[in-house]
Amino acid sequence: MVNAPKANAVIGQSGGPTAVINESLIGIIEQACMHAEIENIYGAIHGVSGIVTENFVDLKKLSVETLDVVAASPCSALGSTRDKPDDEYCERIFKVFAKYNVRYFFYIGGNDSANTAYIVNKAALKSGYDLRAFHVPKTIDNDLLVTDHCPGYGTAAKFVASAFIGDDLDNRALPGVKINVIMGRHAGFLTAASVLARQREDDGPHLVYVPEKGISLAQVLADVEAVYSKLGRCVIAKSEGMRDVNGITWAEKIVKQTEMDAHGNIQLSGSGILADFLAASIRSKLKIKRVRADTFGYLQRSFAGVRSMVDAHEARICGRYAVTLAMQHKSGSVAIRRLNGPNDYQIELFRTELENVAEKTKRMPDEFINAEGNGVTEAFIKYARPLVGNLPKTAYLGNYPRIQAD
Amino acid sequence: MVNAPKANAVIGQSGGPTAVINESLIGIIEQACMHAEIENIYGAIHGVSGIVTENFVDLKKLSVETLDVVAASPCSALGSTRDKPDDEYCERIFKVFAKYNVRYFFYIGGNDSANTAYIVNKAALKSGYDLRAFHVPKTIDNDLLVTDHCPGYGTAAKFVASAFIGDDLDNRALPGVKINVIMGRHAGFLTAASVLARQREDDGPHLVYVPEKGISLAQVLADVEAVYSKLGRCVIAKSEGMRDVNGITWAEKIVKQTEMDAHGNIQLSGSGILADFLAASIRSKLKIKRVRADTFGYLQRSFAGVRSMVDAHEARICGRYAVTLAMQHKSGSVAIRRLNGPNDYQIELFRTELENVAEKTKRMPDEFINAEGNGVTEAFIKYARPLVGNLPKTAYLGNYPRIQAD
Numbered sequence: 001m002v003n004a005p006k007a008n009a010v011i012g013q014s015g016g017p018t019a020v021i022n023e024s025l026i027g028i029i030e031q032a033c034m035h036a037e038i039e040n041i042y043g044a045i046h047g048v049s050g051i052v053t054e055n056f057v058d059l060k061k062l063s064v065e066t067l068d069v070v071a072a073s074p075c076s077a078l079g080s081t082r083d084k085p086d087d088e089y090c091e092r093i094f095k096v097f098a099k100y101n102v103r104y105f106f107y108i109g110g111n112d113s114a115n116t117a118y119i120v121n122k123a124a125l126k127s128g129y130d131l132r133a134f135h136v137p138k139t140i141d142n143d144l145l146v147t148d149h150c151p152g153y154g155t156a157a158k159f160v161a162s163a164f165i166g167d168d169l170d171n172r173a174l175p176g177v178k179i180n181v182i183m184g185r186h187a188g189f190l191t192a193a194s195v196l197a198r199q200r201e202d203d204g205p206h207l208v209y210v211p212e213k214g215i216s217l218a219q220v221l222a223d224v225e226a227v228y229s230k231l232g233r234c235v236i237a238k239s240e241g242m243r244d245v246n247g248i249t250w251a252e253k254i255v256k257q258t259e260m261d262a263h264g265n266i267q268l269s270g271s272g273i274l275a276d277f278l279a280a281s282i283r284s285k286l287k288i289k290r291v292r293a294d295t296f297g298y299l300q301r302s303f304a305g306v307r308s309m310v311d312a313h314e315a316r317i318c319g320r321y322a323v324t325l326a327m328q329h330k331s332g333s334v335a336i337r338r339l340n341g342p343n344d345y346q347i348e349l350f351r352t353e354l355e356n357v358a359e360k361t362k363r364m365p366d367e368f369i370n371a372e373g374n375g376v377t378e379a380f381i382k383y384a385r386p387l388v389g390n391l392p393k394t395a396y397l398g399n400y401p402r403i404q405a406d
Numbered sequence: 407m408v409n410a411p412k413a414n415a416v417i418g419q420s421g422g423p424t425a426v427i428n429e430s431l432i433g434i435i436e437q438a439c440m441h442a443e444i445e446n447i448y449g450a451i452h453g454v455s456g457i458v459t460e461n462f463v464d465l466k467k468l469s470v471e472t473l474d475v476v477a478a479s480p481c482s483a484l485g486s487t488r489d490k491p492d493d494e495y496c497e498r499i500f501k502v503f504a505k506y507n508v509r510y511f512f513y514i515g516g517n518d519s520a521n522t523a524y525i526v527n528k529a530a531l532k533s534g535y536d537l538r539a540f541h542v543p544k545t546i547d548n549d550l551l552v553t554d555h556c557p558g559y560g561t562a563a564k565f566v567a568s569a570f571i572g573d574d575l576d577n578r579a580l581p582g583v584k585i586n587v588i589m590g591r592h593a594g595f596l597t598a599a600s601v602l603a604r605q606r607e608d609d610g611p612h613l614v615y616v617p618e619k620g621i622s623l624a625q626v627l628a629d630v631e632a633v634y635s636k637l638g639r640c641v642i643a644k645s646e647g648m649r650d651v652n653g654i655t656w657a658e659k660i661v662k663q664t665e666m667d668a669h670g671n672i673q674l675s676g677s678g679i680l681a682d683f684l685a686a687s688i689r690s691k692l693k694i695k696r697v698r699a700d701t702f703g704y705l706q707r708s709f710a711g712v713r714s715m716v717d718a719h720e721a722r723i724c725g726r727y728a729v730t731l732a733m734q735h736k737s738g739s740v741a742i743r744r745l746n747g748p749n750d751y752q753i754e755l756f757r758t759e760l761e762n763v764a765e766k767t768k769r770m771p772d773e774f775i776n777a778e779g780n781g782v783t784e785a786f787i788k789y790a791r792p793l794v795g796n797l798p799k800t801a802y803l804g805n806y807p808r809i810q811a812d
Contacts, residue, residue, distance in 0.1 A: 017579045045804050057806045066801055073800035075575035166708030169481035173423045272678020294703030302572030304798040306711060392710040394479035395472055398451050400463045
């Protein structure tokens with residue numbers, strides 16, 4: 001525990017946006033306003049790049065109404081960046097911090113952002129600059145270590161589940177095979193969330209492929225054939241990071257294959273290639289006529305108007321907690337611990353060291369993936385459902401008993 | 407005006423689902439229950455194909471709770487079909503109608519479904535079978551004639567606008583060029599609805615391309631360059647039916663071009679090809695590094711949890727009105743007339759002949775498209791906004807004044 005200096009604070013947002021990252025921003029602002037040690041609160045536009053270019057907005061000047069609208073807005077209201085500071089970059093950050101008397105630094109982002117806070121903090125310690133560097137977690141991939149789950153995931157998961165609720169009904173209405181490609185290059189949490197859409201025994205997704213478990217095209221085709229012959233339709237959730245049994249991503253394999261074939265200027269590593277490849281394979285190998293494919297894309301992290309209330313709340317309190325921690329510690333990352341009540345969902349927040357989160361990636365544990373590698377377990381559903389909250393309830397009448405003619 | 411017979415009714419749903427098509431279904435059921443002339447109400451599973459296979463559910467047996475859940479469910483709760491009856495098919499329909507004493511036929515769908523009702527009605531007249539055949543409109547494309555707009559469009563438009571609200575903020579956070587491909591092969595109404603996302607002067611979409619106005623790649627590249635050089639970013643809404651100046655769709659041109667180049671079994675007419683082609687062109691011709699592309703796909707018509715209340719309401723009353731009409735007429739299609747109040751939105755329903763709607767396609771009128779063919783007019787916004795209703799309000803702080811160092 002060290003005395004908190006009287007000085008200014010900088011808040012930045014980094015990496016890919018989420019739909020609730022601004023809740024964390026507002027959480028930091030409202031908590032910072034409660035501590036006399038923090039004088040001014042500067043928002044760095046486009047993360048660390050806004051620090052080195054002295055590109056700041058005065059966050060204490062925002063009205064309560066504006067704070068509310070910002071909190072409810074998807075994506076990074078301060079702008080984001082992919083910059084990863086090195087030693088020279090850190091030097092420039094400190095110069096600006098010194099010029100503006102900044103001794104509190106809050107950085108909202110994923111494992112790269114935790115690493116930025118870590119590097120900046122290390123450099124501060126080395127140069128004897130009294131800085132408090134805190135990382136506030138956000139990702140839609142849910143791939144940060146230490147924390148039980150990440151703010152941003154619950155809302156993205158709700159979007160994916162809501163999409164599958166509709167898409168599965170669409171597939172019932174006009175049966176065939178439907179493939180949906182979900183974000184997540186290394187971790188399958190978001191793809192797995194598609195199963196929360198299920199309300200009836202024969203609801204899709206019927207097959208779920210995550211990056212953690214390699215699977216061959218032959219196996220996928222066998223899986224699809226089995227579902228299709230039973231139900232006359234098949235809905236597939238497929239991670240963009242899906243891998244072959246050798247650990248190579250399907251995306252890499254497909255691009256390699258098509259690069260050899262194509263001589264034009266069409267870029268085959270495009271947005272739909274992963275979905276289209278599997279669709280074409282199912283059509284040609286299984287002779288199924290109606291095969292459709294979608295790639296959900298950026299809507300998963302930015303769509304306006306769909307949010308998990310639990311997720312929004314947790315994003316907010318993670319921001320607030322970072323400020324509380326900054327009054328007592330030099331650095332850290334905010335993490336969520338799940339408290340195992342008998343039937344309810346409860347959490348507490350705690351501090352972990354930046355280096356425990358920086359640059360590291362969490363994957364789905366084995367217990368969340370079924371033995372066949374084509375679905376998820378009840379343990380995953382139990383883990384994910386409270387983070388998403390209620391989903392729209394639906395009915396499908398095609399399952400109802402038929403009338404008999406006299 | 408003719409006396410309505412005492413007999414049974416069949417309801418079917420046809421074509422691509424919408425998120426409010428079940429509101430029309432429930433509207434028909436609840437109104438039919440009010441008329442003693444209609445004895446039983448049969449739901450045909452998968453449209454006309456469910457009629458000829460005698461695949462019916464008893465819709466009078468559904469509880470009020472179930473009716474409510476069905477109404478709120480996206481996609482066709484009775485299942486859908488792409489079948490288009492010919493004379494022989496109609497013969498089979500009548501046999502089943504006679505067997506079940508069906509003299510009321512309500513078909514919810516687009517212009518193909520209106521045509522089905524039209525053909526069945528013509529055949530009924532010819533064979534002297536006393537049938538009332540009514541079409542209830544639904545499309546997300548908003549491309550039916552006579553009616554001011556179609557149930558289903560407002561909700562799909564709300565989905566698209568909500569997606570662009572988030573996507574434009576995403577593009578502000580991490581600037582570059584973003585291309586979004588929207589459904590609508592012949593009509594640009596849904597693509598145009600993306601502009602409802604705009605809340606600030608420099609909000610995207612900055613360029614909007616609809617199928618009604620042909621445009622060359624060179625012109626699109628010039629448009630993108632102009633926006634990008636001014637704003638440092640560019641968000642594009644692009645219809646899947648976008649055409650060249652010669653009226654050929656871009657999709658056809660691209661597939662032709664790539665078919666010549668490719669020898670493998672990769673299908674290039676895939677889900678992302680249109681988006682990827684433009685993205686690749688912008689990267690190579692304009693030397694812009696960060697170019698991303700999404701194809702919104704089936705979520706536009708099926709996503710659960712996002713709906714326009716106006717749209718849901720109108721879908722419901724169109725269903726009810728079809729039953730009211732069936733008590734007085736032999737056939738017809740329900741249409742919406744907009745009443746021009748000074749500042750408010752009001753409608754009334756009316757009957758039009760099936761042949762006025764059957765197989766015909768409405769396109770965006772010229773007054774809705776700007777002279778450059780890269781955007782829409784205020785007249786379109788005035789037309790579309792009431793159908794969508796309120797959208798999430800957002801804030802972006804990167805537009806706020808910067809602080810000045812002392």
